[in-house]
Amino acid sequence: MEYPDSRGEERTAWRRGRWWPFGLALLLFLGYMGVRHLVDVRYTSIFGAINLGIHEAGHLLFFWTGSDFLHALGGTIAQMAAPVIAAFLFLRQRDLFAxxxxxxxxxxxxxxxxxYIADARSLSLTLVSVGGGDAQHDWHYLLGRMGMLGQDATIAAIVRAGAFICMWGGILAGAYVIFRMAAPRKRTRKRSGPIVIKPKRAPLGEPARSEGAAINCEPGEMDAASGRCATRCSGTRS
Known part of the structure; x- marks a missing residue:
């Protein structure tokens, strides 16, 4: 007899309708980006324009707090918060790869x-300001306020280490998800062993069995019409 493996179906339901070769190609591209970031600190990926837009939106959002410190920090907060919020929403939708x-x-x-942090003292980067005018270097101001301007290179190195972990951790997790997506799906499985039938009461004209009695039938030996064993049946205690 075959029957669906409900737990297995539930575990793999998120894979339906998803084409894993596209995900694999995206992972390879992300790996290329990760290598470029390692060998070139000035490299900007295709996410650069999106990240810049989110950064500037963060400044506008935190402008209404009335705090110059939060206004300057708001761009970086928005940059970090956007992927985290997106990941949370994708997990709620059971889109593990996304x-x-x-x-x-x-x-x-x-x-x-x-x-940006590493440039806090040298001020060599070209800055962008919403609405024009002179742009303020966020991290020159922030580190100066905290008295940590001399540690800009150290802080930048720590942030880069965290970026490395997020980059390759996400790629490895995505590779595992792709492996699961590409694996064959097991929809059914066969039950082995005897089929045990426990009648509620004895049929009319037959001697009653004691409570707890059961009939053991080998698979394939049950009479489909009567629901009884055709051969080699024995009453046993369950």
């Missing part, structure tokens, strides 16, 4: 922020 991709996305934001 949630994994949010790790490398977060890493690109951290790499961008590390480059």
């Amino acid at each position: 949630a994994c991709v949010c790790g490398p996305w977060l890493a690109t934001n951290m790499y961008d922020s590390a480059r």
Whole structure:
């Protein structure tokens, strides 16, 4: 007899309708991005424009707090929060692969922020300001306020280390998800062993069995019409 494995179906339901070769190609591209970030601190990925837009939106959002410190920090907060929120939403939708991709996305934001932090003293980066005018270097102001301007390179190195973990952790997690997506799906399984039938009461004209009695039938020996064993049946205690 075959019957669906409900637990297995539940575990693999999220894979339905998802094409794993596309995910594999995306993972390879993310791996390329990760290598480029390692060998070139000035590298900006395709996420760069998106990250910049989120950064500037964060400044506008935190402007209403009335705090100059939060206003300057708001861009970086928004950059870090966006991938985390996206990952949470994808997990709620059981889109595991998309949630994994949010790790490398977060890493690109951290790499961008590390480059920005490392520039706090040299002020060599070209800055962008919403609405024009003179742009303020966020991390020159923030580290100066905290008395940590001399540690800009150390802080940037720590952020880059965190970015490395997020980048390759997300890629490895995504690779595992792709492996699960590509694996054959087991929909049914066969039950082996005797089939045990426990009648509620004895049929009319037959001697009653004591409570707890059962009939053991070998698979394939049950009469489909009567629901009884055709041959080699024995009453046993269960």
